[in-house]
Amino acid sequence: MQLSHGGETSPAAAPVARWSVEQVLALAPDAASRTAGGRLGTAGPWSGTGGDGAGAVWGLCEGSGSTPYRTVVDLTGPAYHCSCPSRKFPCKHALGLLLLRAADEAAFRRTDPADWAAAWIEGRRRRADGSPGSGAAREPASTDAARKRAERRAERVTGGVQELEQRLSDLLRGGLAATEGAGYGLWEEAAARMVDAQAPGLAARVRELGAIAGSGPGRPVRLLEECGLLHLLDTAWLGRERLPEPLAATVRTRVGLPASAEGPPVRDHWSVLAQYDTPDGRIVARRIWLYGRESHRTALLLSFGAPGRPPAQALPVGTAIDAELTPYPGGGQLRAELGERFGAVAPAGPPPGIAAAEAPAVYGHALREDPWLDAWPVVLRDVIPVPSKDGWQMADARSASAVPIAPAALSRPGLWKLVALSGGGPVTVFGEIGHRGFDPYAAWDPGEPGDEPGEGEAVPATARSVVPLV
Numbered sequence: 001m002q003l004s005h006g007g008e009t010s011p012a013a014a015p016v017a018r019w020s021v022e023q024v025l026a027l028a029p030d031a032a033s034r035t036a037g038g039r040l041g042t043a044g045p046w047s048g049t050g051g052d053g054a055g056a057v058w059g060l061c062e063g064s065g066s067t068p069y070r071t072v073v074d075l076t077g078p079a080y081h082c083s084c085p086s087r088k089f090p091c092k093h094a095l096g097l098l099l100l101r102a103a104d105e106a107a108f109r110r111t112d113p114a115d116w117a118a119a120w121i122e123g124r125r126r127r128a129d130g131s132p133g134s135g136a137a138r139e140p141a142s143t144d145a146a147r148k149r150a151e152r153r154a155e156r157v158t159g160g161v162q163e164l165e166q167r168l169s170d171l172l173r174g175g176l177a178a179t180e181g182a183g184y185g186l187w188e189e190a191a192a193r194m195v196d197a198q199a200p201g202l203a204a205r206v207r208e209l210g211a212i213a214g215s216g217p218g219r220p221v222r223l224l225e226e227c228g229l230l231h232l233l234d235t236a237w238l239g240r241e242r243l244p245e246p247l248a249a250t251v252r253t254r255v256g257l258p259a260s261a262e263g264p265p266v267r268d269h270w271s272v273l274a275q276y277d278t279p280d281g282r283i284v285a286r287r288i289w290l291y292g293r294e295s296h297r298t299a300l301l302l303s304f305g306a307p308g309r310p311p312a313q314a315l316p317v318g319t320a321i322d323a324e325l326t327p328y329p330g331g332g333q334l335r336a337e338l339g340e341r342f343g344a345v346a347p348a349g350p351p352p353g354i355a356a357a358e359a360p361a362v363y364g365h366a367l368r369e370d371p372w373l374d375a376w377p378v379v380l381r382d383v384i385p386v387p388s389k390d391g392w393q394m395a396d397a398r399s400a401s402a403v404p405i406a407p408a409a410l411s412r413p414g415l416w417k418l419v420a421l422s423g424g425g426p427v428t429v430f431g432e433i434g435h436r437g438f439d440p441y442a443a444w445d446p447g448e449p450g451d452e453p454g455e456g457e458a459v460p461a462t463a464r465s466v467v468p469l470v
Contacts, residue, residue, distance in 0.1 A: 026317045029090070030088070033092055037099060041100050050114070051101075056117070057101055072117040075345065156199075161199070164234055167190055187209050191207045202230075204256075212226060233251065247331050252330075261326040265324035266324065266336075268322075269293045270320060271292075273377075273379075273466075274469075284304065284305040284310055288300070289377060289430070300336065317442060325339060330370070334377070355381070356396040359438065375436075383428075384422055385418050388402075391410050403433065405440065406437035409439050409469075425446055426446065
């Protein structure tokens with residue numbers, strides 16, 4: 001098993017920061033790996049552990065066979081290599097090795113790597129020292145052929161949009177009540193037509209209409225709202241030539257046309273705020289949220305895993321990386337691509353936050369750039385999770401303002417982690433604010449009294465530890 005993601009990094013000159021148990025477990029591809037890795041996070045099954053002081057750690061783990069598994073981790077990636085047959089990244093042995101380091105760093109005395117670990121470490125660092133373009137140059141695709149393919153696809157999408165507009169007209173003409181007995185098949189058939197038209201973004205939104213159809217009280221209002229947004233997207237596609245380019249790029253993305261990261265790379269020290277996986281059909285989508293300390297930009301790294309395999313890209317929550325990010329086009333787009341990295345990961349504290357009362361206005365401002373946004377990332381400072389009539393809310397510790405917690409978060413264990421961390425006191429929380437409320441993804445230990453920063457000030461990197469909530 002081997003994994004290397006993102007850009008190759010140069011060896012770190014200084015010792016790599018020690019990771020916490022929470023940060024290690026956040027890298028696990030699934031719950032089973034977390035459990036299995038936890039059982040290997042003690043000194044019992046390990047021998048020959050060590051580290052080179054530049055980010056690499058290794059060890060031999062006893063298994064069911066006579067030969068121990070050889071496990072090595074490069075913390076500057078992170079990247080993993082293990083002789084076990086597992087197809088998970090990282091495997092339980094890599095997780096166990098990192099958990100052992102988190103609990104007992106003294107077990108990893110600084111020494112030269114074993115021969116079996118040195119070969120892999122040197123290979124990674126040799127690639128990091130080489131030129132980015134060392135691979136064989138690829139023949140550039142014909143610009144004319146690519147343009148013709150794009151035109152043919154646009155024609156198919158236009159045909160699908162026109163058909164969808166006719167379906168929406170028929171739906172409203174017959175009344176929304178007529179959909180109650182139609183079942184999910186009505187929407188699935190329309191979604192399949194959008195897939196045929198090569199507009200997967202439209203297909204996904206149509207399927208959401210099918211989910212609303214059986215969602216209980218308030219269904220007609222929600223259905224009408226989503227139909228209105230779908231009609232707005234159809235209209236924007238048909239008139240995309242008259243739109244400003246950032247908005248036109250957003251429309252193309254929402255319809256489902258592929259886009260590439262472009263524009264000048266932004267180098268910054270990016271704090272890893274949250275990482276979580278969500279099912280996307282048969283594949284798994286992984287979202288990693290970053291915040292630039294100097295640029296004050298929030299960015300989203302989005303990666304996908306094939307059926308049965310988790311996404312390869314993973315970054316430990318609560319750390320920071322010195323790296324370049326290349327943004328994707330579109331108004332209000334947060335997605336970016338991770339580029340070259342410089343040095344190893346380092347500990348990071350929470351970014352500066354805003355008051356709860358300001359969060360809805362931040363989301364409203366983002367809607368001007370992208371009317372189809374479900375939510376927008378924010379960091380709330382000095383908020384307390386408290387029960388409300390319909391669930392929970394994040395109450396401002398300094399005023400009477402509060403924002404409701406989104407229904408999706410009410411059934412997750414992370415809500416109770418947040419309540420326990422707060423203990424009735426104010427905390428800093430990162431999440432997304434949208435029309436359904438605030439969805440918390442990570443929170444920071446409030447620390448000792450008197451540690452709180454002033455408004456707009458960042459917290460020292462070593463002052464607080466982060467608690468993932470998803």
